[in-house]
Amino acid sequence: MPGSIHPFSTHSVTPQDYNDLIEELNRQVSAQHPEDVLQFCCDFFQHKLSEERLQNRNPTLVPVHNPNDVFMQESTINTIDEEQDSVSDDLPNFQSARHRNRRVSVSAESMQPSKLTPGSTLHKKIPKSEPEIAMISQSLRCHFLFKSLEEDQCRQVIDSMQEKKFHAGETIIEQGAVGDFFYIVSSGDVDCFVNNIKVTSYQRGGSFGELALMYNAPRAATLKAISEVTLWALDRVSFRSILMENNAKKRKMHEKFLEDVPLFKSLELSEIHKIADALEPVNFDDGDIVLNEGDIGDNFYLIEQGEALFYKSDGTNQQLVNDMKKGDYFGELALLTDKPRAATVVAKGNLRCVTLGKAAFTRLLGPVMDILKRNTANYHAILKEAQS
Numbered sequence: 001m002p003g004s005i006h007p008f009s010t011h012s013v014t015p016q017d018y019n020d021l022i023e024e025l026n027r028q029v030s031a032q033h034p035e036d037v038l039q040f041c042c043d044f045f046q047h048k049l050s051e052e053r054l055q056n057r058n059p060t061l062v063p064v065h066n067p068n069d070v071f072m073q074e075s076t077i078n079t080i081d082e083e084q085d086s087v088s089d090d091l092p093n094f095q096s097a098r099h100r101n102r103r104v105s106v107s108a109e110s111m112q113p114s115k116l117t118p119g120s121t122l123h124k125k126i127p128k129s130e131p132e133i134a135m136i137s138q139s140l141r142c143h144f145l146f147k148s149l150e151e152d153q154c155r156q157v158i159d160s161m162q163e164k165k166f167h168a169g170e171t172i173i174e175q176g177a178v179g180d181f182f183y184i185v186s187s188g189d190v191d192c193f194v195n196n197i198k199v200t201s202y203q204r205g206g207s208f209g210e211l212a213l214m215y216n217a218p219r220a221a222t223l224k225a226i227s228e229v230t231l232w233a234l235d236r237v238s239f240r241s242i243l244m245e246n247n248a249k250k251r252k253m254h255e256k257f258l259e260d261v262p263l264f265k266s267l268e269l270s271e272i273h274k275i276a277d278a279l280e281p282v283n284f285d286d287g288d289i290v291l292n293e294g295d296i297g298d299n300f301y302l303i304e305q306g307e308a309l310f311y312k313s314d315g316t317n318q319q320l321v322n323d324m325k326k327g328d329y330f331g332e333l334a335l336l337t338d339k340p341r342a343a344t345v346v347a348k349g350n351l352r353c354v355t356l357g358k359a360a361f362t363r364l365l366g367p368v369m370d371i372l373k374r375n376t377a378n379y380h381a382i383l384k385e386a387q388s
């Protein structure tokens with residue numbers, strides 16, 4: 001616009017403004033002691049830039065945020081048609097990742113739920129049949145990310161989901177691409193490949209595509225339709241606006257505890273965060289059976305509070321073989337070996353645990369798998385001793 005000052009030009013920032021910014025940054029760095037100072041500074045300025053752009057209603061392109069962005073500001077990814085766009089090619093995480101039929105622009109927009117007013121475009125209501133609503137609702141209830149949502153948040157997720165159809169052979173998600181949607185399968189079969197190796201498949205009620213949206217990471221796997229497929233898709237903006245605040249609370253709650261768990265001492269903070277996100281709390285009263293010897297194993301447990309007793313059957317009696325306390329873990333043996341549970345676990349007093357399902361256990365505990373395997377040798381020794 002001739003004669004007008006660009007709202008983000010240096011003209012709008014006085015030397016005093018600049019000094020104030022630097023001082024604020026210094027204060028935050030001193031208060032929060034970030035592990036990655038450069039990333040922290042980068043997030044700080046991105047946050048400021050996004051705020052200013054929002055105020056000026058000029059959502060131009062900004063870089064993608066760090067998954068651990070403490071400023072709770074998220075970039076909004078809009079998928080737009082190839083022929084329409086004005087796209088940034090300098091998105092650090094996603095430079096080479098471009099979807100086949102879509103191009104991706106990243107614009108500054110607040111993801112804080114408090115800033116999303118009802119009736120805004122983010123709170124859309126896409127009509128669905130009752131059976132589809134029931135199916136989506138059931139699928140969400142089984143998903144670690146959505147399980148703890150309030151009823152109205154769940155409803156928002158369901159309302160926001162849009163139908164997408166794919167033909168047999170079509171790629172739904174490409175490994176390395178930018179994350180744009182989280183999906184629930186309505187009908188058809190979908191195969192999942194990591195580095196061209198099939199790792200799993202999904203049918204009606206199955207869901208995928210959450211990782212890239214949660215962590216601003218490139219897609220971790222390729223998903224292909226192997227029949228005619230209909231999916232319900234939750235766009236990135238809705239996903240983050242509904243889920244992330246909820247998740248931040250959960251992360252805060254478990255983070256401190258996880259950092260003190262000896263097994264996780266070697267992990268990076270970002271790895272701890274991912275584990276915290278996937279945890280599900282479970283409580284037991286005195287004498288409750290947590291799991292039974294001989295059962296199929298489907299969960300890994302960490303003791304957050306209380307004590308657990310381990311019993312092994314000698315054919316007629318139950319023998320006490322071990323006990324565990326806060327920070328200890330159990331349940332990994334059956335997951336590592338695909339064998340039935342090797343002992344019965346009983347709560348002594350009130351027992352509070354957090355659990356990881358098998359898929360999350362395999363995906364997230366890769367970095368400590370060697371330690372887990374090494375430690376199973378101790379169990380074998382304990383169990384042998386108890387049986388002799």
Ligand SMILES: Nc1ncnc2c1ncn2[C@@H]1O[C@@H]2COP(=O)(O)O[C@H]2[C@H]1O
Nearest residue numbers: 192199208209210211212213219220221
């Ligand atoms: N072994 C696996 N590794 C990575 N992603 C997986 C795996 N199994 C299933 N997936 C899903 O495949 C999705 C690919 O996109 P995302 O990375 O967003 O989220 C990923 C998960 O939902």
